[in-house]
Amino acid sequence: MSTTAPKPISARNGVLIQQRQAKGWGRGRLAAEFERLGRDLGLSIPSRSAMEKAIYRHETGESHVTDTIYVRLYCAAFECSPHELFGGLAESPDSDAPEFHLTSNKFSPVYVGPEVVARLAATLPVEPAIVEQVECWSTRVDHPRGECTLYGFPWGCLVYHIKEPLSKDSVADVAVWRHGSYPRELEWTDQHVKSLLGGSRSGPEYVFSAFWVHMPKWKGEQLVTAMRLLCAQKTLLDHGDEEPSRPHAELVEQAFMRDGFSDPRILEFGVSGISFGYASWSSVAYHPLEGRRGLPQQTIVDFEIIVQSLWCFCHHVRSQIEAGRDPEVSDGYDWRWLRGMTSRLTNARPRESAQHVAMRITILQSSELQNHLNATLEILKDSSERQQRDLC
Incomplete structure (x- = not known):
């Protein structure tokens, strides 16, 4: 009868595996990303081969991710919080930490x-x-x-x-x-x-x-x-x-x-x-x-990208007005199109989460894009109506 102690059962970190696979990366590719991020963040990191082995141990559960450097690398590579990747295993930062x-x-x-x-x-x-x-x-x-x-x-x-x-x-x-x-x-x-x-x-x-x-x-x-x-x-x-x-x-x-x-x-x-x-x-x-x-x-x-794009369009239209010219826009991007875009940005969708609605409304309000859209819409509508009257 063997007296050898049973090997502890290790718990795989399925979140790390899913995040890596979602990127389409193997462990070697993730190690290369760690190498790049380490340079960008000014971290003293192990060799790429050593990091690839560490990634294997972290994913299979042979070792937990307790090293602050690896916590930072994983969070940066996957754009996730420590809690999301490691639950309670990662130590909570405190106000005495030297960096954030x-x-x-x-x-x-x-x-x-x-x-x-x-x-x-x-x-x-x-x-x-x-x-x-x-x-x-x-x-x-x-x-x-x-x-x-x-x-x-x-x-x-x-x-x-x-x-x-x-x-x-x-x-x-x-x-x-x-x-x-x-x-x-x-x-x-x-x-x-x-x-x-x-x-x-x-x-x-x-x-x-x-x-x-x-x-x-x-x-x-x-x-x-x-x-x-x-x-x-x-x-x-x-x-x-x-x-x-x-x-x-x-x-x-x-x-x-x-x-x-x-x-x-x-x-x-x-x-x-x-x-x-x-x-x-x-x-x-x-x-x-x-x-x-x-x-x-x-x-x-994504929301900021669309907000900044529409802000830029509105600024282009209003710049023409402020320069004393009638606004000119390309076919298909008149006041009716802008009315549709305004509705798309400002109205909640049936399956949209409350957090997403709150984020969208807050950013629209703080950026004043809502007012910008409404004013630009009125400018384009007024210009279109005057052009129609001139044709008559």
Whole structure:
């Protein structure tokens, strides 16, 4: 009779396996992604072969994911929270942690006209895409700092989406980084538009941000304050400074962490016990507490892509009015089309979740797109009626 102790039964981490397979990756491909993310995040990581073996052990349950570096790599690769991937196995971050980890999503739109969008679809390696039930195309673009996808919408707008993983010490650190990154992004997108369309074309006029917080360093009211500050980062900076002072910004942040921070222009769409979600004129910030019960990051990204595209279209129409010209739009994109798009954005769908409805309404309100759409619709309708009267 053998006296050998039975081997413990290990529990497979089916979530890790499903996430990897959903990407279409083998373990070697995931290890290569870890290698790339490690460089981007400035992490000291093992060799690719060692990480591939670790991935096998994590998936089969031979070892649990307790190393903070692997937690960060998995969360960044799969765009999920620690709770979603590991349940209670990953230690909860606390306010004494040196860093917090988030993904920066930047959106930068430019109006080029329907004909140009159609021409680019024929000359670039694009793929058909659906964003918020709207048909468009997308293509990956090489970017010096992050992952960039260019979207083309048939009403004449291009939208750049630039995604970067970040590890920062404080919200002040993010604010200083963003202050410097916006001019760089505008210059880069301007040069890219010129490379596509010729030197006379101008690029996007602004950049909008959405921050997805994977692993915060705060708890309780301090986490609420941090999420609100991510939507109002200029509050931490000296106005007019070309080179903002990070030490000064951190002092301001510390005061807000002690006393709290609120602003009536920052609107909330999180759900108690599930997520923190805030939106303002300049940013959106979201942190899921309960994994799959929260909104997926791509849901917020997709909605912002369509919002920025329609904002760009409305701005194009109103710019013509402000220049003293009657608005000109391509066939098929008149006030009736815009009325349909407005209805699609503003009305709830039968199977739409309450969280998605809250996110959509909040972003529409904080961005003032609802008012922008209504005003543009009236402009186009009035112009169409005057043209009809002139024909009579």
